[in-house]
Amino acid sequence: MPIRLPAPPERNLYFLLVRVLICPDKFAGTLSAAEVATAVAEGWHEVAPADECVLRPLSDGGPGFVDVLGTALGGRRLPVATVDPLGRPARGDVLLAGSTAYVESAQACGLHLLTAEERDPNRTTSYGLGLLLAAAVEAGASEVVVGLGGSAVNDAGAGMLAALGAGPVDVGGYALPYGGAALGTAEALAGSPQLRQVNLVAATDVDNPLTGLYGASNVFGPQKGASRDDVMRLDAALEHFSAVLGKAFDVDGLASMPGAGAAGGIGAALLALGGRVTSGISLVTSLIGLDASLAAAELVITGEGSFDHQSLRGKVTAGIANQARDHGLPCVVVAGRNETGHREAAAAGVTETYALVEHFGSTERALAEPAVGLREIGARLARQWSR
Known part of the structure; x- marks a missing residue:
């Protein structure tokens, strides 16, 4: 109200x-x-x-997404123990309203969770978001809406996938370190994500593609602590990983899809999982x-x-x-x-x-x-x- x-x-x-x-x-x-x-x-x-x-x-999908919708929709807040972009314990919430769950990536991946000195998209991870998604699935939601924005990560959702049982591995089958820099050596995914066929919606604050001049690394990498050399390396790593995702989920042209670059490329992982992208602000204004x-x-x-x-x-x-x-x-x-x-x-x-x-x-x-x-x-x- x-x-x-x-x-x-x-x-x-x-x-x-x-x-x-x-x-x-x-x-x-x-x-x-x-x-x-x-x-x-x-x-x-x-x-x-x-x-x-x-x-x-209001919120466009970034910080405050769950709070804004919780005030407007009511529903039930499910507290979740998760981790921040560096793997430290953090607290998150899943908002359950009917059969839909609302999750905020910034609760686990937010730039505000790090000091300026800690910002490093080469090693920050979206693993905590995967824990929030898993909790939403376990709560019985048939649709999960993920608010994307304000993230400290640039790992194309690799950490999120790892928390769901489908993390990237190298040619020897070993799990990759967290962060965007390691994705250039990704060969495949370790398994299939445990999502019980829920419908996924990515509520994004931007429509950027995953890679290129307007991609996640070039546009948002510097504010997350990336140097110019980092940006070039991360963009190449995400380009390589997009091919791995495309092969794993039979998706063509993933890197250039609008919204794939949202939240450091988490949008790309959600698209690969069969999710759809929608404008975060349009979604919120409609719901309230x-x-x-x-x-x-x-x-x-x-x-x-x-x-x-x-x-x-x-x-x-x-x-x-x-x-x-x-x-x-x-x-x-x-x-x-x-x-x-x-x-x-x-x-x-x-x-x-x-x-x-x-x-x-x-x-x-x-x-x-x-x-x-x-x-x-x-x-x-x-x-x-x-x-």
């Missing part, structure tokens, strides 16, 4: 009220999507307390019934930590801006930083953009006081848009 901050009962001039839909993604490393929405709404109500703010925190909230709104506020060129390739801000435009609504983006040109943003349906770095004049303060800045921006927006 949407979170509503109601107008005070003493004001009855309903025709003067503004109905604002606030539906951001998280600000990675600082605030959850719910915290972002709350801060903006608090700032708005400091200026226009009678206006109605409807808060609908956002269209009805859009139909009742007069202004939409969305946002994310970094509004950049990747934001326009399937992430929350672009998805919401497109839907707002379809409803004829103005859409304001609030972000930690803005690296998108005005023309690009306008083409995606964005009316205005506000960034914490510009608001404070300092990256350090934007990172230290994001909630303060968002409340101040919310108040500024109210002064501009409220009647």
Whole structure:
């Protein structure tokens, strides 16, 4: 259900009220999507307390995917003991709603689970996601939706497959070390994945292919700690491993499929397993019934930590801006930083953009006081848009 901050009962001039839909993604490393929405709404109500703010925190498949859907769908949360990208103990949850299970790759593979010094896609693994998938299957789900995004891995799902009994092996039949770098020596898979014929859905935040200039290694490898030499080696390793996957599961053209590069190539493994790829933001907005909230709104506020060129390739801000435009609504983006040109943003349906770095004049303060800045921006927006 949407979170509503109601107008005070003493004001009855309903025709003067503004109905604002606030539906951001998280600000990675600082605030959850719910915290972002709350801060903006608090700032708005400091200026226009009678206006109605409807808060609908969102996720495009990355961190917060299970929390957002759990709030909207209810269901049952199943705690799972898993591991992080370096194999250390971690906690995850499987959301069970009817016969469908929802799993978040970032709970086990997330970049936020590592320090800057620990980031190394040559050795980080998606094994923990395999443990979450296995738990979903054991819970009796007939369909498993896997949210992909915000990962620290670049192993094309090899670790995930290993946890399911189908890890890569070399020419001698020995299991490969974890991480993307070793995949260049993969010869085959050790067995068949234990998935009991469940339907798999990859809810992705990007549509990148597995390899090439716009592939997982080139586009996302550097933010995960890869050097230029690492990127070249990882891209070649993933190209080789895609052929191994294609042969094992009788799939052609895996490396070039849209979404195969999501979450360090986990998308490719899910596609090889017969899964289908869908837009994470489209899936989430459909499941939480956002269209009805859009139909009742007069202004939409969305946002994310970094509004950049990747934001326009399937992430929350672009998805919401497109839907707002379809409803004829103005859409304001609030972000930690803005690296998108005005023309690009306008083409995606964005009316205005506000960034914490510009608001404070300092990256350090934007990172230290994001909630303060968002409340101040919310108040500024109210002064501009409220009647």
